[in-house]
Amino acid sequence: MDALTDEELLVLLKRGREDAFATLYDRHRRGLFLFLSRMCQSRPLAEEMLQDVLFKVARSAASYEPRGRFKPWLYRIATNHCLNVLASRAQRSCRQTVPLAALETAGDAERLLSGPPGESEAQGRVEAGEVRAAVRTALAGLDPRHRSALLLRELERMSIQEIAQTLDLPQGTVKTYIHRGREKLRRRLIASEVTDERGAVR
Amino acid sequence: MIDCGVFRALLWARADGELEEDVAGRLRKHLAVCAACRAEQSRIDEIRQALGEGPDDEPPGPWVLERVKARLAAVPAAATGDVLSPEELAAMLKVPVEEIYERLDELPAFEFAGRVRFSKRSIERWIGAQEDRWRSQVLSAAARPGRS
Numbered sequence: 446m447d448a449l450t451d452e453e454l455l456v457l458l459k460r461g462r463e464d465a466f467a468t469l470y471d472r473h474r475r476g477l478f479l480f481l482s483r484m485c486q487s488r489p490l491a492e493e494m495l496q497d498v499l500f501k502v503a504r505s506a507a508s509y510e511p512r513g514r515f516k517p518w519l520y521r522i523a524t525n526h527c528l529n530v531l532a533s534r535a536q537r538s539c540r541q542t543v544p545l546a547a548l549e550t551a552g553d554a555e556r557l558l559s560g561p562p563g564e565s566e567a568q569g570r571v572e573a574g575e576v577r578a579a580v581r582t583a584l585a586g587l588d589p590r591h592r593s594a595l596l597l598r599e600l601e602r603m604s605i606q607e608i609a610q611t612l613d614l615p616q617g618t619v620k621t622y623i624h625r626g627r628e629k630l631r632r633r634l635i636a637s638e639v640t641d642e643r644g645a646v647r
Numbered sequence: 648m649i650d651c652g653v654f655r656a657l658l659w660a661r662a663d664g665e666l667e668e669d670v671a672g673r674l675r676k677h678l679a680v681c682a683a684c685r686a687e688q689s690r691i692d693e694i695r696q697a698l699g700e701g702p703d704d705e706p707p708g709p710w711v712l713e714r715v716k717a718r719l720a721a722v723p724a725a726a727t728g729d730v731l732s733p734e735e736l737a738a739m740l741k742v743p744v745e746e747i748y749e750r751l752d753e754l755p756a757f758e759f760a761g762r763v764r765f766s767k768r769s770i771e772r773w774i775g776a777q778e779d780r781w782r783s784q785v786l787s788a789a790a791r792p793g794r795s
């Protein structure tokens with residue numbers, strides 16, 4: 446089993462071989478779970494989505510065309526599911542007027558960004574925990590489509606072409622999404638450096 | 648400092664491993680003398696690290712796979728195989744199995760060892776054709792003038 450490619454395993458799964466499913470799961474569970482966690486920023490929700498995605502993978506195996514590569518196919522299922530879940534949750538929370546806490550701080554980031562970034566190395570030494578919080582906050586503020594493109598690049602190291610295939614978007618659009626996403630994360634990080642420095646001065 | 652803008656644009660490309668060696672060499676030299684670009688570089692590293700796997704991101708254990716298998720077992724086997732029986736096709740199309748037998752001449756069926764079977768792929772293609780037909784019917788009905 447271990448010597449087989451993902452694509453070969455999926456063909457076996459298509460023929461009803463359950464052990465092929467387990468091997469595919471072992472290979473991709475880390476990456477897939479991380480992707481889902483970063484997409485929705487909630488572990489319980491990510492665990493739920495992981496099950497849904499696996500279920501869909503097994504159910505869609507029959508329609509898999511062996512010409513395509515497995516990973517874009519897998520992440521296409523994962524991304525579509527994620528976007529659907531996030532959209533329906535956003536709709537629900539809109540009606541209940543519960544704003545995403547993350548979005549409030551995203552506005553601060555823009556406001557704090559006044560001076561030119563990165564003038565000295567002394568500035569910008571931020572605690573690792575703060576950095577993570579800042580980056581994740583900015584990530585939560587991204588449009589889910591931009592977020593998915595960025596995460597496929599950053600976590601799965603997919604090529605632009607593979608991401609375009611996965612998300613069913615033109616390559617130019619994928620590049621724009623990734624660029625914008627990175628820029629927002631970067632700005633949020635700079636903003637946290639500025640606040641950190643102000644705190645230190647006081 | 649004049650080149651900083653150019654070098655900053657290259658930092659992400661380098662992080663993506665997409666920089667040609669001679670350009671990467673020039674970038675390295677610039678980083679050695681430019682603190683501002685080094686700060687930019689460390690931001691990229693920090694972003695990478697913050698996005699990547701942390702201690703809280705350990706994937707859930709084998710129970711996930713067990714649950715998924717249980718869910719799969721709870722639905723008819725229709726979607727997991729390449730070949731469907733009339734019962735499985737009925738489950739897939741969500742119609743009584745009698746309907747399948749009644750419309751055998753419309754469906755892409757084949758017989759093997761005296762049993763009627765369907766190829767999942769042919770069925771999917773057939774559904775695609777039905778969708779096209781339905782769509783063109785709806786469209787032509789919508790285009791017809793004088794329907795108020």
Ligand SMILES: [Zn+2]
Pocket residue numbers: 648650651654677681682683684685
């Ligand atoms: Zn520089």
